Amino acid sequence: MSSFIYTLVIITVVLSYLTMGVYYLWISLIAFFPKIQRWKELPYDEEMDIHFFMVIPCLNEEAVIANTVGSVLEADMKNLRLIVMDDDSRDKTVAVLEEAFGDIMLSLDDGSPFLPEYSDRKLILVKRKLPNAQKGKGQSLNAAYRLVGEIIELEGLKPSKCVMGVIDADTYVRRRVFERTAVIMHAERNVGMVQARIRIGTHTRDYLLPLGQDIEFFMYLSNMQNVREYTGTVSAAGNGQFNRFSAIDPEMPWTDCLLEDYDFSLRLLLKGWRTRLLQDDRVYQQGVLTYRRFVRQRSRWCQGGLQCMSYWGLIKNSPYISSYGKVELVFFMLLPFITMLAVFNQIISWFVIMYYLFTDQSIIFELMAPFSTGQLAAVLIIISSIIYLPGVIYGLAYRKDTKESLLVCLLAGFFQPIYNAFQVPAVIMAIWRQAIGKRSWIKTARYKEDNQTNGTPIRLALATDVSPVAVAAAVTSPAIIANNKPQLLLNANRNAGRHADSNADRNAVRHADRKHKCTQCRNFRTFVDDHILCGKKGPVIPGISCRKYTRQAS
Numbered sequence: 001m002s003s004f005i006y007t008l009v010i011i012t013v014v015l016s017y018l019t020m021g022v023y024y025l026w027i028s029l030i031a032f033f034p035k036i037q038r039w040k041e042l043p044y045d046e047e048m049d050i051h052f053f054m055v056i057p058c059l060n061e062e063a064v065i066a067n068t069v070g071s072v073l074e075a076d077m078k079n080l081r082l083i084v085m086d087d088d089s090r091d092k093t094v095a096v097l098e099e100a101f102g103d104i105m106l107s108l109d110d111g112s113p114f115l116p117e118y119s120d121r122k123l124i125l126v127k128r129k130l131p132n133a134q135k136g137k138g139q140s141l142n143a144a145y146r147l148v149g150e151i152i153e154l155e156g157l158k159p160s161k162c163v164m165g166v167i168d169a170d171t172y173v174r175r176r177v178f179e180r181t182a183v184i185m186h187a188e189r190n191v192g193m194v195q196a197r198i199r200i201g202t203h204t205r206d207y208l209l210p211l212g213q214d215i216e217f218f219m220y221l222s223n224m225q226n227v228r229e230y231t232g233t234v235s236a237a238g239n240g241q242f243n244r245f246s247a248i249d250p251e252m253p254w255t256d257c258l259l260e261d262y263d264f265s266l267r268l269l270l271k272g273w274r275t276r277l278l279q280d281d282r283v284y285q286q287g288v289l290t291y292r293r294f295v296r297q298r299s300r301w302c303q304g305g306l307q308c309m310s311y312w313g314l315i316k317n318s319p320y321i322s323s324y325g326k327v328e329l330v331f332f333m334l335l336p337f338i339t340m341l342a343v344f345n346q347i348i349s350w351f352v353i354m355y356y357l358f359t360d361q362s363i364i365f366e367l368m369a370p371f372s373t374g375q376l377a378a379v380l381i382i383i384s385s386i387i388y389l390p391g392v393i394y395g396l397a398y399r400k401d402t403k404e405s406l407l408v409c410l411l412a413g414f415f416q417p418i419y420n421a422f423q424v425p426a427v428i429m430a431i432w433r434q435a436i437g438k439r440s441w442i443k444t445a446r447y448k449e450d451n452q453t454n455g456t457p458i459r460l461a462l463a464t465d466v467s468p469v470a471v472a473a474a475v476t477s478p479a480i481i482a483n484n485k486p487q488l489l490l491n492a493n494r495n496a497g498r499h500a501d502s503n504a505d506r507n508a509v510r511h512a513d514r515k516h517k518c519t520q521c522r523n524f525r526t527f528v529d530d531h532i533l534c535g536k537k538g539p540v541i542p543g544i545s546c547r548k549y550t551r552q553a554s
Contacts, residue, residue, distance in 0.1 A: 022338060026331075027220055028390045031397070036229040037279040039187045044179035048186040051157055052080040052178060053148045053245075054165040057140040059087040061169035063448035064286070066100045068171050073123065075175035083124045083147065085140045088133035097125055110143055114150045136441040137238070138254035141166065145253040152245065159246040160189065166261075168239045170446050172201060172284040180281050181242045192247030192273030193265055196240030197222050197282035204447060209294060210287025211412050212419040218282075218401070219394045224332075225277045231325040234275040235332075236261035240283035247273050258441065259304020266311050266329070272320040286447055291422065293445050298426035299433065300442040302336045306434045309333055339420055340427045391416030 054072055058065060065084070072082050086094055097105065106121035108114070110128040118124075128143060148164050151157075163185055167173060173196075181194045198221075200214035221237075228234040236243075238261035247268060257263035265275055288294045312333075315326050368376055395413025399406060433439075 027223075028393070030223040030227045031219075031393065033223070033227050033230065035226055035279050036277070038229075038276050039180075039183050040280070042183050042187060044183050046078050048182050049161055050079065050182040050185055051152075051162045052077060052165055052182075052242075053144075053151070053162065054080065054082045054167060055141060055144040055148075056082070056084045056167055056169055056171075057087065057137050057144075058084055058089060058093055058169050059134065059140075059443060060089045060091045060093060061446055062089070062092040062096050064170040064446045065093055066096050068167070068169055069097065069101060069123065071172045072167070075173065075178055077175060077178040080178065081122050081124065081151070083126060083144055085126050085144050086128060087140050088127075088129050094125070094127065108147075114147060114154060116154065119155060134441075136256055136258070136260070138256050138260040141254045141260070145248060148245065149250075160244065161185075162245040163242050164245050164248065165240075165242045166238060167241075167283060168285055170286040171239055173240065174281070177240065177278065177281045177283060180278050184276050184278075185242070185244060188274065188276070190272075190274050191276050192244050192268045192271075193234075193236055193275045194242040194278060195225065195234055195236055195265075195275065196242075196278040197225070198237055198239055199282050199284050200287040201284040204287035204289060207287070207289055208412075208415070209291065210289060211408070212415060213287045213294075215394060215398050215412055215416070216419070219398050226279065228275075228325075228328060229277055231328045232274065232322055233269060233325040233328050234265070234277045236265040236275070239285055240278075244273075247271075256439065257304050257307045258300045258439065259308060262304065263308055266308060266315075269321055269325075270311070270314050270318050288444065289447065294422065295426045295429065296442045297444050298423050299429040302423075302427050302430035303434050303439075305333050305336060306430060336423070336427045336430070340424050343421050343424045387417050388414055 056065070056068060069082060069084065072080075084097065086097075098107075101123055104121075105123045105125055106118055107125045107127065110126055110132065124147075126143065126147060128140065133140075145164065148162070152159055152162055163181065165181075177196050181196075184191055184194050198217045200210050200217065204210040205214050225234055241261060241264075243264075249267060249271075254260050255263050268275060288297055312330065315321060315329055318326070321329070392410065392413035394416065395409040395411075398404065398412070399409035
């Protein structure tokens with residue numbers, strides 16, 4: 001029996017380090033691929049004439065929806081419409097939207113026709129009702145697809161020049177994301193989808209678990225997406241996802257897959273469309289604060305990945321996907337199993353080892369006796385390096401990009417193996433749900449931000465009795481700008497601060513009456529001689545460049 005136990009220990013330890021070795025080798029190697037940014041040298045021009053239809057699927061989002069809608073409208077992108085798809089929310093989502101944007105928002109019931117007199121409306125709320133509502137994000141997006149198609153046909157637009165974007169209800173997005181997407185869609189007619197990088201906003205990033213998520217999104221997954229630029233398999237992430245309308249399958253735009261974004265991009269690739277990554281631009285979303293909700297979110301993602309395995313045969317035989325791309329796609333789908341196998345083997349091996357140590361039956365010390373202390377220390381250092389070094393390297397790289405505290409980044413780096421282990425229950429839950437045929441949508445919870453106002457930046461500007469339509473359209477009349485510039489600018493900067501790249505940026509925003517952020521150069525500039533020091537022109541309010549802003553705050 002004893003020999004059997006020791007054989008089991010050896011097998012589990014070997015399997016554990018093999019599986020973890022494959023994973024850590026992979027995440028280490030992808031960090032060394034040079035970053036690819038498509039068409040970086042090509043500036044945005046409004047003559048590119050790309051039409052954006054941004055869609056926000058909504059279910060019980062009263063805590064975050066107003067700020068998200070406000071951030072999109074603040075971008076003031078030419079030819080942009082925002083469509084909020086309310087999936088029969090039981091909270092005050094609709095009431096919040098009507099309070100903040102009722103004067104400028106068009107409200108439609110799902111299935112209602114889009115009439116010509118609605119063409120000037122840039123914000124549309126679509127109210128879906130049970131039993132057609134609450135059937136998952138894919139079905140909500142399908143309803144939005146039908147509405148967007150109706151608008152395109154009514155206004156005689158070219159589907160190939162139209163982009164149907166998808167963002168979550170807790171998202172902050174900058175104008176530059178739209179501009180760079182337009183550049184790529186204009187330059188490469190065979191690109192069917194562009195995905196922005198994703199970050200966790202500072203409001204939730206102050207907690208350990210969301211910090212781990214931010215490192216995962218901004219470093220691991222971004223590096224993985226960068227490698228996919230080489231293999232031609234950049235995947236959608238469901239937030240900050242921009243799809244060329246003509247590339248979307250009219251028969252089945254989105255499926256009921258729980259990982260609808262990855263499923264969507266797989267079907268694009270199988271049809272020969274190219275997908276691209278916005279390397280230098282990102283959108284911001286909230287992190288998950290509690291472990292229970294973290295497991296629920298990851299189990300949905302993992303179960304969706306299991307559902308996507310049905311594409312393996314099509315991937316294998318696809319003439320459009322390279323051999324490297326096929327390997328990458330299959331490996332990505334197997335990652336949850338590799339992680340689970342590694343941690344499962346570790347748990348068994350360490351449990352058995354500790355049992356024999358505490359019962360004085362272990363032969364570990366006898367096996368280690370021939371080796372010197374230095375040799376054993378070297379083995380321990382090598383094993384620890386395999387486990388912890390990749391996380392520490394990513395933590396330091398994260399600090400370089402975000403200017404977070406060195407101690408925080410080092411601790412987060414050491415925490416990464418534990419963070420990976422935290423996902424194992426999600427894998428088990430996903431496999432169980434898939435086995436028993438449970439396909440219900442597990443929604444991610446949102447959090448009301450402590451410094452969030454009751455309205456939105458645009459709504460707050462209405463205190464000066466400016467027409468809501470004028471504000472939503474960002475009218476550049478000198479009189480309107482003169483009356484509203486301080487409040488618009490102050491609140492726009494505070495909104496940006498909740499999603500700043502670093503704590504340094506966030507601290508700068510706290511002094512919004514002394515510093516303002518240029519949307520073109522992305523830097524905070526202090527006032528000197530009543531003007532902002534900035535060498536580039538970038539409209540914060542259209543028609544006004546940051547260098548022309550005079551000091552209005554006290």
